[in-house]
Amino acid sequence: MTAVEPQLPVDDALEVGTTATTAVKGRSRVPWRFLGGRAAFYLFTLWAAITINFFLPRLMRGDAVDQYLARNRTVTPEAADALRALLGLDTDKSLWQQYLDYWALLLRGDLGISLLHGLRPVTEVIGQALPWTVGLVGFATIVSFAIGTVGGAIVGWRRGSRAEVLIPITTFLSTIPYFWLGLLAIALFSVNLGWFPIGKAYGVGISPEFSIEFIGQVIHHGTLPAVTIIIASLGGWMLGMRNMMLTVLDEDYITVAQAKGMPNRRVLWRYAARNAVLPQIQSFALSIGFIVGGTIVMEMVFSYPGVGKLLLDATNAKDYALMQGVFLVITLSVLVANILADVAYAFLDPRTRQTEA
Template sequence: MSAVAPQLPAPDFDAIEAGTTAAGAVAGRSRIPWRFLGGRALFYLFTLWAAITINFFLPRMMKGDAVTAYLARNRNVTPEAAEALRALLGLDTDTSLWQQYLDYWGLLLRGDLGISLLHGMRPVTEVVGQSLIWTVALVGFATLVAFAIGTIGGAIVGWRRGSRLDALIPITTFLSTIPYFWLGLVAISVFSVALGWFPIGKAYGVGVKPEWSAEFIGDVLHHGFLPAATIIIASLGGWMLGMRNMMLTVLDEDYVTVAQAKGLPNQRVLWRYAARNAVLPQIQSFALALGFIVGGTIVMEVVFSYPGVGKLLLDATNAKDYALMQGVFLVITISVLLANLLADVAYAFLDPRTRQTEA
C-alpha cells in the first residue's frame, strides 16, 4: 500500500494567522456569502415593514391628535379649517383606517412624509433634515471618538493586565454609571457658569448667521465641545471594559501563545492576532451605537438645548404632531436597520464562521 504524501502549505501561508477567527482560511477569504447576505436583507426588509406599520398605528392609538392640540393653541380656527387640516394630515374621520394606511404607504414611496403643524406647516423631511445634521455631527463624532479611545485603550490595558493601567477600568466604569443629566448639569455649572469657558447651550450663538465661514464653524465647535465631551466621558467606560474583557479571553488562545513562542514582536501579536479577534464583538456594538446616533441623546439635547433629532421627537410627542413623530421614528428605524445590516456584512467578511450558515 502506497502512502499518500501530505500536502504542505504554500510558502507565504501563515498557519497562525489562518487559524485566527479574524483572518480565516485563505481559500474562503475571497468567497462572498451571498446566501447569508440575502437572508439578512430579507429579514431586515420584513422588520422595516413591521416598524413602519407600528409607526402608523401607534400614534393613532394615543388620546387626541395633532389638530386637537393645534386648536387648543389657536382658538380662532373655524370648524371648516379644522376639517381641512384633518384631511390634509390624513386624519379625516370619513376615511377608514385601512385607507389611511394605504395612503400613508403611497406617500412614503413618493418620499413625502407629510407636513408638521408644530413647525408652521413645513414639510417633515425639511424639519427632520435640519435637526439630523446637528445630531449626526455632534453625537456621531463623539461616539466615534469614544469607540476609538475605548477600543484601543481596552486592548492595551488587557495586553498589560496586572499593571497600573488596570486602574483606568474602574475609573471609566464609575464615570459611565453617573446619570447623564447630572453629569451634563455639573459640566454646565463648572465650565459654563463658574469658569465661563463654554456656552451654556444651543448649537451656535445668538445673532450668528449660519453659513460656511470660519467664524460660524468656530462658534459651532465652541458650543459643541462640552456636550461632546460629556458623551465621550459617559460612554468611554463601556467600550474600554468590553475590549479589555475580550482581550483577556483572546490572550489565552493557543494561536496567541504560538505566535509569542515563535518570537514575533509584541506589537504584532497585540494588534494582528489578539486585538484583531477581540474587536469583533465591539463591531456589533459599534454598529448599534451608529444606528442610535440618529435618534440622538435626548437627555443631552434637552440639558444643552441642542437642536437635534432627540429634542425634535420630544417636542413632536408633546404636541401630538403625528406626521413629525412618524418621520422621526422612520429615520431612526432605517438608521438602526442599516447599521445592523452593515455589521452583519462586516462579520461575514471578518469572521469565516458566519459563512457556515450558507452550507
C-alpha cells in the first residue's frame, strides 16, 4: 500500500488573497533602509520649506516697517531703524547672515515678534489663533471624511440603487465656490431665519473662559461654518470611496467570500471597504495637515479668528516674522500628517510592510 502523506493545513483563501489581511510570516526584520530613506526625505523637505519660507517674503517689495510707517507717520527715522534691527530687517547684515541668524533663532524656538500685533511674540499670536482653526476646520474635516467614506462605501456596495443619487448631489455642492456657499448660508440661516449669528467665534461682551455659556457661544457661532465646510468637501470623499468600491467589488476574493455564504455586512466592511479605503488615507492625511492652515475664505466670510485670517493679515502687512511662523507651523503639520499616513497605510496594507521588510 502506498503511504498516505499527511495533509498540510491549507490557509483560507480569503485570509491569504486579500490585500488587507495578508500576513507576513516568520520573523520580520526592521526595515532600516526604508526608515532611513523616509527620514532623509522628510528632513530635506523640512530644510527646503524653511529656506523658501525665509527667502520668499523678502522678494516682496517693502517690509513690515514700511507698512507701519505708512500708518503711523509720527515715527522718527531713528525709531524706524531700531524697529528694522529688532525685526532682523536691517540692511547692515547680508541676506546670508540674516538666514543664519534665522536658523539660530529657530533652533531656540524663537519665531520673532509681530509688528502687526504690537511687538508680541509670534508664538503667542499663533498660539491664540491655532485652537480656533484646529477646532473648527479639524472637526469639519474629520466629520466630512467619515460621512463621505462610509456613505461612499454603502453607495458603491449598492450600485444601481436609488442611493447613487447622492453622488451627483454631493458632487454638485462641492463644485460651488466656497465663499458663495458661505454667503448663501449666511443670507438664509443668519439674515432671514436668524438661527445662527453672522460671524465671529463668540458673542460680543463674552470673555473667553471655560464655562457653559462660553462653550455654548462657540458651538453656536461655529455650527454654520462647520456645516458649510462639511457640505463643500463631502462630495470628493464620497465619490472617491464609491469609485474604489466599484473596483474592489470585482476582485476574486469578494466573489469567494460571497460564495462561501458570508454575511454581506462582513464582506462589505471586513474585505471590500477595508481595501477600498487605502487610497483615501493619503488624501485624508494631507487634509489633516492643511487643517492648521485653515480655510482662509471661510475665515474671511465668517470673520472667524483663525490661522487663515491671521496669515492673510500678515501678508497684507508684510509682517515677515508672522508670515514665516504661520508657514512653518503649516509645513510641520503637513509633514507630521504624511508620516502618520505612512504608518497608517503600512498598518492597513500588510503588503507595504512586506515590501519594506
